[in-house]
Amino acid sequence: MRIGELAAATGTSTKALRFYEDSGLLPPANRTGSGYRDYEDDAIDRLNFVRRGRAAGLTLKQIREVIDIRESGTAxxxxxxxxxxxxxxxxxxxxxxxxxxxxxxxxxxxxxxxxxxxxxxxxxxxxxx
Amino acid sequence: MRIGELAAATGTSTKALRFYEDSGLLPPANRTGSGYRDYEDDAIDRLNFVRRGRAAGLTLKQIREVIDIRESGTAxxxxxxxxxxxxxxxxxxxxxxxxxxxxxxxxxxxxxxxxxxxxxxxxxxxxxx
DNA sequence: CTTGACCTTCCAGTGCGGTGGAAGGTCCAT
DNA sequence: ATGGACCTTCCACCGCACTGGAAGGTCAAG
Structure with missing residues (x-):
């Protein structure tokens, strides 16, 4: 899945997706031979989580904290x-x-x-x- | 009245006062021979107006609009x-x-x-x- | 082979209301 | 004459969550 498809699937902009990656909300994407980002379906789950957090009024920093805890192996x-x-x-x-x-x-x-x-x-x- | 005195008298910082002047909330101050800003007492009235506007949740831009109308000679x-x-x-x-x-x-x-x-x-x- | 849609990176800017700091001048008391 | 408090301008930066645009690479269709 290319960045434009992921953007369309989640209602975000490609700009925001790259920004999220830089901010640690999305793991660095795999790349195709030509350097294009190539996403798996679980990127959609992750973005849905970010969206839910935003809807609850959490800052991206707070959302990232939750993600970091999950990534560290703890619920x-x-x-x-x-x-x-x-x-x-x-x-x-x-x-x-x-x-x-x-x-x-x-x-x-x-x-x-x-x-x-x-x-x-x-x-x-x-x-x- | 020098800028530090006006700041102390109104509970603002000297930085904010210069910023207000740049933003058109305060008229350009008179200067002493050595270039120091020299305020009249009416600067306190003006700053009190700005403070009241801020307390009502108005933006500096909105406050400036009101000031501009007053300066134009209209109530x-x-x-x-x-x-x-x-x-x-x-x-x-x-x-x-x-x-x-x-x-x-x-x-x-x-x-x-x-x-x-x-x-x-x-x-x-x-x-x- | 070219066109156009898509992708890349990088730098800059948005709005808000200021704050911080550098480099230098001035004023007053000692 | 020297120290410290005060003043000047100018440029940069804060957080927040992105967005805009330039300059260039890639891919598929016609």
Missing amino acids: PCGHVQDLLNTRIADLDRQISDLRTLRDTVVHLRDGAANANPADCRAEDVCRYL | PCGHVQDLLNTRIADLDRQISDLRTLRDTVVHLRDGAANANPADCRAEDVCRYL
């Missing part, structure tokens, strides 16, 4: 659990921060809705912000 | 209202996306909590992700 279950728990905690914090920010911005917007330009000192740029 | 109220309404819509979408993602990750975590390493194909790296 990565424990690490994956830690990763997911940390991810949930991060998401909770992000969501909470965004909600606080939303409240703030709504207050600003409500203030600005009744704005009177004459109230504003030009030095402040805009007193409603 | 930026209308633009600020649009900006804030768009910002609220963006925040709502972000929060909703993160909540969906959180649900997904919680399901994954719950699956992984009862993981049996023997269930996993090594090619999949980790079936719980």
Whole structure:
């Protein structure tokens, strides 16, 4: 399987596949006599794993850590659990921060809705912000 | 007022102040005979405006747009209202996306909590992700 | 034999909001 | 006059996940 076929089969770009190889997410591909990358079907499994990790909001670095554990011969279950728990905690914090920010911005917007330009000192740029 | 004093007075770094000047968020500062930047007090007002904008999650580019409108002699109220309404819509979408993602990750975590390493194909790296 | 699609490597750039460091000038106190 | 704190410009780099493009090689069809 050539790189373009793998890209089409997995919905990635050839650029991204070479980047993934450089980043250690894909093992260095076998090469044909003329130097073209030649993939086995298991590259699809690997890319699906990367896609699932990305969908869970993991960074490529975190995904690579899981892969490295698997490659070292150990099942990565424990690490994956830690990763997911940390991810949930991060998401909770992000969501909470965004909600606080939303409240703030709504207050600003409500203030600005009744704005009177004459109230504003030009030095402040805009007193409603 | 020299750049270090302005930095201390506003909780920014001197690096950031020069960067803001280059970015058009601060007007080019007056210079002393020896070339040092020499700020008036209104630079503090301007930086407070930038800080408020940042706190509302606006990008420096958006903040600069508001400043440019003010500099052009127009009160930026209308633009600020649009900006804030768009910002609220963006925040709502972000929060909703993160909540969906959180649900997904919680399901994954719950699956992984009862993981049996023997269930996993090594090619999949980790079936719980 | 040429055309066009595909592949290779390598370097650079994207957006964001800055930070780091080098090389050099200035100011003030001792 | 010397030390140290401060200032100047300029260029490079951070993380993140790629993307764009140049210059060149390969392969199959017509």
